[in-house]
Amino acid sequence: MDLIPAPRLADFHEGGLRFEFGPEPELCAGPGAEGAARRLRRELGAATGWSLPAAGPGPAGAGAAGTGTVARIRLGIDPAAVGGAGPGSASGSGAGPGPASEAYALTVDATGVELTGASEAGLFWGIQTLRQLLGPDAYRKAPLPGRTWSLPYVRIADAPRFGWRGLMLDVARHFMPKDGVLRYIDLLAAHKLNVLHLHLTDDQGWRVEIKRYPRLTEVGSWRARSRRGHRASPLWDETPHGGYYTQDDLREIVAYAAERHVRVVPEIDVPGHSQAAIAAYPELGNTDVVDTAALEVWDDWGVSENVLAPTEAVLRFYEGVFEELLELFPAEVSPFVHVGGDECPKGQWKASGAAQERVRDLGVDGEDGLQSWFVRHFDSWLAERGRRLIGWDEILEGGLAPGAAVSSWRGYGGGIAAAEAGHDVVMCPEQHVYLDYRQAPGPEEPVPIAYVRTLEDVYRFEPVPPELSPEAAAHVLGAQANAWTEVMEDQGRVDYQVFPRLAAFAEVVWSPQPPPGERDFGSFEGRMAAHYARLDALGVGYRPPGGPLPWQRRPGVLGRPIEGAPPKV
Incomplete structure (x- = not known):
């Protein structure tokens, strides 16, 4: 078996029997499976040349064997029929359909293929398994x-x-054109991942059109140059860099993702990274000290000191931003x-007289209280509109409203604290699971960043810390890389850093949790031999097992390597 991610249960015929397709198999789609049938005809039909006509009367079977019967693929939705797959070990609350509703059952025998999903999503994930089995x-x-x-x-x-199986893609530091985002949605779907978190704004670029504030893209979407490598590097790329998604681009991205049962989570960063x-709008900053x-839009990496001013006017500005954003990301497909x-x-804020007066007026605990005030305001504002706020684990500082969720990035600590306090956690x-971190030691690794995180390291990641109580563990929605x-700087570099490690991550968040210490990397590595061929067919510029190819290297471009193992979390 070379399936990735590994299924919960797979029983292959001991005799190695195979179902041979004839030149024109038929497709039979039951009620609710019409969308899956359209996708199968489009995607599988392109690769095989099959038109997959609707099944007619008569028995199904191995038509290629000369029996007079017809080779068929049968698609259906029946929650009761796939209930034996069982739910996942963690809740899918708020992240889309729960794990049990994403179940599927697939049978291949002498009569052809029968694929049943507990829902449209389950049927879609079963189709991904079917494609892998075909080679x-x-x-x-x-x-061919x-x-x-x-x-x-x-x-x-x-x-x-898990119900949340995601990838965060930073399109603010280096813009990824719309076609590249659509391509990554397809790659997520092929690995049974169901969340794309788009980091749309930062110090180095604003990537979403906001019609009431046109300068956000006229000015904020491009920078004059970019540092090449880590911020300690003396090298610069003097080519202006920029780009943004129009509102129709984002509607297309959201719709394209929804067809593939992937939810898009937009991120607008406040009050830092701004x-x-x-x-674009200087009045948003702390004008009494800067x-x-x-x-200008920042051309360097790191964390800029220029942050939003803690004023009511800034809140109103960003409410306008979020009003347009919510229209682009409807609640039924993007609740977070x-x-x-x-x-x-x-x-x-410490140097600003206006900010210090704000601290006194609000009665908050200094500058940290101002940051919490920003977050809590938008937590309430979003909740009033039927949405859920999620933020990086710093939002725990100063208290957090009950409905907010936490992305635990500085280790497990923030996630543990949030889950024990009753907050959902990713x-x-x-x-x-930071995929910008280098994949191997040695000078040939391009632009080496931080610790070595190999394919095996990612495969051994466990999203649920053992010290969590069962009640708190239920708040772990899942994980994301x-x-x-x-x-x-381009699609090739993103591919190199993300793959093949995203395949290992996909198995961590999809497949059953093994007993402690028994995650079988040898089995996974063996299955990757076939999966590399799939990635080749998809045109993914992954890091080969033997190291970077000549054109994947970046000689002379400085990174930020850190020696030794990462700290325990």
Whole structure:
């Protein structure tokens, strides 16, 4: 078996029997499966050349064997029929359909293929398994000559462990054009991942069109140059960098993702990581201590000292931003809105007479209280509109409203504290699932950042800390891997950093939890041999097992390597 992620239960025929498809199999779609049938015809039909006509009367069977019967693929939705796959070990609350509703059952025998989902999502994930079983060429966009198609006799019962299985893609530091985002949605879906967290704003760029504030994209969406490598590097790329998504682009991205049962979580960062917005609208900054009119979109990496001013006018401005954002990301497909809330330097607030007066007026605990005031305001504002706020674990500082959720990035600590306090959590500790971190030691690794996090390291990641009580563990919605793009200037670099480690992460969040210490990397590594061929067919520029290819290296471009193991979290 070379399936990735590994299914909950797979029973292959001991004799190695296979179902041989004829030149024109038929497709039978039951009630509710019409959308899955359209996708199967479009995607599998492109690779095989099959038109997959609707099944007619008569018996199904192995038509290629000369029996007069017809090879068929049958699709259906029946929650009762796949209930044996069982729910995941953690709740899917708020992250879309729960794990049990994403279950599917797949049978291949002499009569053909029968695929049943507990829901449309479950049926869709079953289709991803079907494509893997057909082999790497099932991922191509046109049929190759001389190919024949067959499937092993098998019975599979499967369901995900978690309801939140995600990737955070930073499109603010280096912009990824719309077609690249759509491509990554397809790659997530192929790995049974169901959340795309888009980091849309930062000091280095604003990537979403807001019609009432046109300067956010006219000014804030591009920078004059970019540092090449880590911020200690003396190298610069003097080419202006920029881009943004129009509102129709984002509507398209959301709709495209929804068709593939992927939810898009937008992130607008407040009150830090905001220099691009302040460059566009200087009144958003702390004008009594900084000449904000002279600011430009930041061309360097790191954390800018230029943060939002703690004023009612700034709140009203960002309410306008979020009003337009909510229209682009409807609640039924994107219930969560990410507000960042991390890495907010307090120097300007300490020096600002206006900010200090605000501290006294609000009665908050100093500058940290101002940051909490920002977050709690938008927590209430979003809740009134039927949305849920999620933010990086710094939002715990100063208290958090009951409905807010936490992205635990500085290790497990923030997630543990949040879960024990009754908040939902997405685990994404930097020590385990930051995909901008280098994949191997040695000078050939391009732009080496932080600790070595190998394919095996990611595979051994456990989202639920053992010290959590059962009640708190139920608040772990799942996990996501994070891809920050300061040193990923194009699609090739993103592919290199994300893959193949995202395949290991996908198995962690989908497949059943093994007993402690028994996660079988040897089995996974063996299955990756076939999966690399799938990635090749998909055109993914992954890091090869033997190290970077010549064109994947970046000689002379400085990174930020840290020696030794990451600290325990």
